[in-house]
Amino acid sequence: MRRTFNEHIIRRVSDLCGSWRFLTDPEDKGDKLGYANGLPEGEMVSVPSVWNTDLGRLNYNGCAWYEKTFYSEGGTLLFDFESVMTKADVYLDGEHVGEHYGAFSEFDIIVKDVKSGFHTLVVRVDSRVNEKSIPQERVDWFNYGGIARDVSVHSLEGISILTNHIKYTLSEDLSSADACSELELFNAKGEKCSSRVVVAIGETEIYSANVELEAYETKTILTPSVKMKDISLWDVDSPVLYSVIANTDTDDLIDRIGFRHIVAGNNQILLNGKPIEIRGVNRHEEHPDWGFAFPAHLMKKDIDLICDLGCNSVRGSHYPQSRLFVDMLDERGILFWSEIPIWGGGFNEKTLSDNDVVERGLEMHREMVKYYYNHPSIIIWGMHNEVWTPYAPVYNITKKYSEFLRANGGNRLITHATLCPLEETTYEFDDIICINLYHGWYYGDMSAWDKLMVDLKAYMEKTGQTGKPVIMSEFGAGALAGYHQHFDNVRWSEEFQADLLEYCLELFHKTDYIHGFYIWQFCNIRTYHKIDLNRVRCFNNKGILDEYRNPKAGYFAVRRLYQKFAKE
Numbered sequence: 001m002r003r004t005f006n007e008h009i010i011r012r013v014s015d016l017c018g019s020w021r022f023l024t025d026p027e028d029k030g031d032k033l034g035y036a037n038g039l040p041e042g043e044m045v046s047v048p049s050v051w052n053t054d055l056g057r058l059n060y061n062g063c064a065w066y067e068k069t070f071y072s073e074g075g076t077l078l079f080d081f082e083s084v085m086t087k088a089d090v091y092l093d094g095e096h097v098g099e100h101y102g103a104f105s106e107f108d109i110i111v112k113d114v115k116s117g118f119h120t121l122v123v124r125v126d127s128r129v130n131e132k133s134i135p136q137e138r139v140d141w142f143n144y145g146g147i148a149r150d151v152s153v154h155s156l157e158g159i160s161i162l163t164n165h166i167k168y169t170l171s172e173d174l175s176s177a178d179a180c181s182e183l184e185l186f187n188a189k190g191e192k193c194s195s196r197v198v199v200a201i202g203e204t205e206i207y208s209a210n211v212e213l214e215a216y217e218t219k220t221i222l223t224p225s226v227k228m229k230d231i232s233l234w235d236v237d238s239p240v241l242y243s244v245i246a247n248t249d250t251d252d253l254i255d256r257i258g259f260r261h262i263v264a265g266n267n268q269i270l271l272n273g274k275p276i277e278i279r280g281v282n283r284h285e286e287h288p289d290w291g292f293a294f295p296a297h298l299m300k301k302d303i304d305l306i307c308d309l310g311c312n313s314v315r316g317s318h319y320p321q322s323r324l325f326v327d328m329l330d331e332r333g334i335l336f337w338s339e340i341p342i343w344g345g346g347f348n349e350k351t352l353s354d355n356d357v358v359e360r361g362l363e364m365h366r367e368m369v370k371y372y373y374n375h376p377s378i379i380i381w382g383m384h385n386e387v388w389t390p391y392a393p394v395y396n397i398t399k400k401y402s403e404f405l406r407a408n409g410g411n412r413l414i415t416h417a418t419l420c421p422l423e424e425t426t427y428e429f430d431d432i433i434c435i436n437l438y439h440g441w442y443y444g445d446m447s448a449w450d451k452l453m454v455d456l457k458a459y460m461e462k463t464g465q466t467g468k469p470v471i472m473s474e475f476g477a478g479a480l481a482g483y484h485q486h487f488d489n490v491r492w493s494e495e496f497q498a499d500l501l502e503y504c505l506e507l508f509h510k511t512d513y514i515h516g517f518y519i520w521q522f523c524n525i526r527t528y529h530k531i532d533l534n535r536v537r538c539f540n541n542k543g544i545l546d547e548y549r550n551p552k553a554g555y556f557a558v559r560r561l562y563q564k565f566a567k568e
């Protein structure tokens, strides 16, 4: 498990990253051939990785098998997978022990009664897309396949802690918090078992009690609230984090929280009671050499660049990004928008009416909340991106997802990114209105932005949304790195992109009901070769950095304005 700190001191955890045997299965016959018991052949690859960045495999889309041998003293084991792209079937010593769908969601699989000795873990990975997939085939990023984030195996003994969400309410003056813990406990023993369970936030013990569970029972406990006085807030200029340690007699789980409050309304976004303007970028967690198996040192570099730009926020477009990255944002006081990969352009009305797809989306929200709940940097949950909201079923989906997030998502703003701001039917479910538009690039000229500022205000009044803060969540233009022009309006030049971004940022910044902006996009990304939107080189070239993080003129234009706005 890659975090910036150790999650366990008591629990025995073995890292399963490193060399795995790997075999592609283009005809999908591995099941019949018994690959689940062990691969007959294969090359050694390094996990985490995606296979498409290997020589000759860029466009391989299908099944592949991974095998790893490991030693365990046995008992109850928990296998933690941070990201398998996209469908995973997991086999232990030939037995199917679990499966998971969804490229960017972490999941774990518990296996009981494992014998002591060497074991073979086999994972069948299927990257193919069908009519029930999230995202759909038509998407503006590359559909990589592989085991893209870390894998580990944990020995669970006695009463074990599966999750620990710290819930708190701040006093009006923000100096104290009523905090409690929602603990998911599991008895890893095949007989009744009891243990003392203790939870502490920093130096303050907020819970200590004996808990008894039946054999293999899972139980969720909401502990009583405890007042914590004189707390330090987590804020952008002072990101104070508290350790959270949960212990049983045989297990532990360590995490961190930050106390902060976010609210939107009355034409402002207030972080810890103070108005804030969001200065952000959209970031894919992708690199041409590693795909989605993104190295830690590059995460730090991305954040250094994001800070250098003068940003105070990142939108994790369009899926949950590594928790390691979010840990780094927690530590550096950068606000984060986390969303699931419902990328509207690929979804037609029929798919959006399909109950399996809707439930799959809900499950992705559940997983996002489960693993990311404690991160203070996450201030926004995104439900979907550019789904065509005038479609009838979208109203119900948005209602369903917003109800789930409101009930379970903690103190966060809920939104979706729309591309039809003047036809929207679902603003009522949002705390902030988020708009993706490409005037001056795909359609319209720059004056269309000025007109939008007027029309949107009128539409919000008409639909009863006045006072809800607006964020411009995507806008931008393609630029080929190194292509320069003296003349105005030469598409694909770095100057064209820089001019468009400057125009937009200055306009949005002076518009009273707009409270933030996320540039599309931080850096170029590799994309789906069939997407019909001028993807020169098969990349989306709207990055203000190229895909290797070299700056274009747009980077310096944005930096000049963001740093200026930050000082105002």
Ligand code: ADA
Pocket (backbone or CB within 6 Å): 140, 317, 318, 385, 386, 436, 437, 474, 520, 533, 540, 542
């Ligand atoms: C959309 C979408 C992005 C990207 C962008 C573009 O707004 O949300 O993922 O595809 O358009 O570059 O066209």
